[in-house]
Amino acid sequence: MSFADTMKLKAREKQKVLVLPEGSERRTVIASRQITDQKLAKKVILLGSIEKIKEVAKQEKVSLDNIELIDPITSPLREKYANEYYELRKHKGMSKEEAYEAIADQLKFGAMMVRLGDADAMTAGAENTTGNVLVAAFQIIKTQPGIKSASSCFVMATDKSDLGADGSFIFSDCATIPEPTAEQLAEIAEASAQSCEIYLQTKPVVALLSYSTKGSAKGPLVDKVVQAVEILKKKRPDILVDGELQLDAAIVKEVGESKSPNSPVAGKANVLIFPDLQSGNIGYKLVQRLGNAEAYGPILQGFAKPVSDLSRGCCVEDIVVTAAITLAQAE
Numbered sequence: 001m002s003f004a005d006t007m008k009l010k011a012r013e014k015q016k017v018l019v020l021p022e023g024s025e026r027r028t029v030i031a032s033r034q035i036t037d038q039k040l041a042k043k044v045i046l047l048g049s050i051e052k053i054k055e056v057a058k059q060e061k062v063s064l065d066n067i068e069l070i071d072p073i074t075s076p077l078r079e080k081y082a083n084e085y086y087e088l089r090k091h092k093g094m095s096k097e098e099a100y101e102a103i104a105d106q107l108k109f110g111a112m113m114v115r116l117g118d119a120d121a122m123t124a125g126a127e128n129t130t131g132n133v134l135v136a137a138f139q140i141i142k143t144q145p146g147i148k149s150a151s152s153c154f155v156m157a158t159d160k161s162d163l164g165a166d167g168s169f170i171f172s173d174c175a176t177i178p179e180p181t182a183e184q185l186a187e188i189a190e191a192s193a194q195s196c197e198i199y200l201q202t203k204p205v206v207a208l209l210s211y212s213t214k215g216s217a218k219g220p221l222v223d224k225v226v227q228a229v230e231i232l233k234k235k236r237p238d239i240l241v242d243g244e245l246q247l248d249a250a251i252v253k254e255v256g257e258s259k260s261p262n263s264p265v266a267g268k269a270n271v272l273i274f275p276d277l278q279s280g281n282i283g284y285k286l287v288q289r290l291g292n293a294e295a296y297g298p299i300l301q302g303f304a305k306p307v308s309d310l311s312r313g314c315c316v317e318d319i320v321v322t323a324a325i326t327l328a329q330a331e
Contacts, residue, residue, distance in 0.1 A: 003157050003168065003199070003296055004321045008040055011327035015042040016120035018323055021110035023048035023069065024056050025127050031319035033062045040324050045119060047072055047106040072109035081112040088139065107132060111140035114305045120330040123323045125310030130175070130298075133309045137300065144191075146235075147302045151188045152176040152309075153195045154284045154297035163251050165200040165270040171287075172273055174280035175298035175309075185228035186235065189273045191301040193239045196271050198329055199299075206232075207250035207269035208243030209279075213259045216246075225275055240264060247272070299325055306330050 001009070018035065022028045023046030032044045045068045046053055057064050072078060078100070085108065086099035094102075103109055107128060113119040122141075125133050134150070143150050153172035161167040172192040177184055189206050196204035208229050212222045225244040232241050242265035249259040249266050256267025274280030288295040299322075300307055306329035308322050 007324040007328045011040040011324040016327050016330040017043045019045040019110045019113045019119035019122050021047045021106040021124045022127050024052040027316050028126050029056045029062055030316045032067050034320050035323050036066055047110055072104045107136040111136040115140050121306040121326040123308045123326050130309050137307045142304050143302050144304050147187050149184045149187050150302035152298035152300050153192050154295050155199050156287055157294040165202045168200050170196045170271040171284045174284045178277040182224045182227035186231035189232050192271050195301050204271045205265050205268045206241040206271040207245045207265050208273045210244035212244050213246045213249045
């Protein structure tokens with residue numbers, strides 16, 4: 001069973017409520033029908049002008065049966081959500097009137113639905129930038145206790161069944177934090193370990209990558225990775241983690257045994273933590289394009305409740321699969 005099919009199965013079993021803030025966006029309307037028909041959610045909610053949503057659905061010949069439509073501007077929930085948003089932002093000088101106006105934004109309204117339990121998960125980004133999605137998530141959904149910086153991961157499914165978790169890996173961070181500090185690297189690794197349990201359904205074996213393996217090279221970039229490993233080991237001794245490790249030492253048994261024979265991770269890693277966004281983004285695309293791997297993501301991680309970001313170039317099936325991934329996280 002493919003990763004996408006596995007996530008759809010998990011979403012179908014959980015039967016949670018999904019909110020799609022970009023409710024009048026063409027691909028989103030079509031995807032909402034498919035998500036509903038495939039029974040991936042107990043309920044799908046589209047946000048936006050109801051008249052515009054219906055117009056798009058008519059143009060695309062999509063039935064809106066059993067899909068809830070909510071216009072944040074006219075919704076009776078607006079005042080309640082505005083009051084909550086005011087409490088969250090008043091320390092930044094926001095007034096109640098400003099909160100009432102701001103919460104009519106569909107991303108913020110959708111994030112508030114998730115925060116207050118009126119929806120279990122949110123998927124957006126078909127027409128909004130990653131920055132806009134992240135702002136709504138950071139301000140309203142917030143991060144998990146003990147994690148200050150949310151990040152992202154990719155699930156990489158390869159045909160190398162002798163590597164990783166039967167050929168699959170978590171790559172992180174490939175989309176969110178450009179130059180993480182040691183503390184942020186530790187948080188990325190912690191959140192990625194959780195992602196491994198959710199998506200790969202196996203025990204995480206976490207490698208923090210570098211151009212050095214256990215002191216084979218020196219420099220501030222290596223020192224940061226080493227420091228991050230120490231931070232995570234102290235914070236989460238239950239996570240199997242090691243570094244600094246070169247990529248081959250992390251995933252190839254023979255190389256790991258040669259370069260770092262005493263490491264519990266070397267040669268066995270299924271979670272790969274890149275030292276910065278440039279290397280992470282380049283790394284996942286190399287594996288995807290040259291290794292013909294399937295890349296699922298970016299999947300946001302570290303938030304208190306499930307929220308996912310889409311590429312603005314996504315297709316309908318991308319939205320459906322990302323929705324299933326997001327719903328699979330919901331408790």
